Amino acid sequence: MTTKLVISALGTDRPGIVDELSNIIYRQSLNIEDSRMTVLGGEFAMLLLVSGEQSAIDALQTQVNEIEQALQMRLLIKVTTDSNVISNAIPYAVEVAALDNPGIVNNIASFFSERDINIVNLQTESYSAPHTGSPMFALHMTIGISADTNISQLRDEFMQACDELNLDAELTNL
Numbered sequence: 001m002t003t004k005l006v007i008s009a010l011g012t013d014r015p016g017i018v019d020e021l022s023n024i025i026y027r028q029s030l031n032i033e034d035s036r037m038t039v040l041g042g043e044f045a046m047l048l049l050v051s052g053e054q055s056a057i058d059a060l061q062t063q064v065n066e067i068e069q070a071l072q073m074r075l076l077i078k079v080t081t082d083s084n085v086i087s088n089a090i091p092y093a094v095e096v097a098a099l100d101n102p103g104i105v106n107n108i109a110s111f112f113s114e115r116d117i118n119i120v121n122l123q124t125e126s127y128s129a130p131h132t133g134s135p136m137f138a139l140h141m142t143i144g145i146s147a148d149t150n151i152s153q154l155r156d157e158f159m160q161a162c163d164e165l166n167l168d169a170e171l172t173n174l
Helices: 017-027 054-062 064-071 104-113 151-164
Strands: 002-012 031-040 043-053 073-080 089-099 118-128 135-146 168-173
Touching (some): 002 017, 002 054, 017 031, 017 043, 043 054, 054 064, 054 073, 089 104, 104 135
Antiparallel strands (some): 002 043, 002 073, 089 135, 089 168, 118 135
């Protein structure tokens, strides 16, 4: 029987981190099913979904302290199950751009949370606007909307909320 494990790893960015951790996982006869990796400031962050036999999962878990020391990273490991996301959810993309200011992520997350809409993926970035150099913010999100949701009404409410917050936004079917 296959067990699934989520591994969160954080450490100072340097070449070779992905190679080293993926090699440890491979040597334990585990499979990386899904992953997200990024550099934030001077830190490298990884989020991995790993699967394998329970004995291999157990072996990896007993070696966490040694792995942390060898990689000079902090690891958080948690056994998980298959996703229980709404089976009739339709994926939609949310794109938001605006002058950078606090609260954008919270406002967008609250909008969807209040409507019981699941955020599946979220990525943000800050950048300088061309020509003016003004600090800008971009949000890229994937959400799962129940098939029985009135999409037209949701889109209208979303656009109105974004207009009130002075955010340029799009809500599109994937």
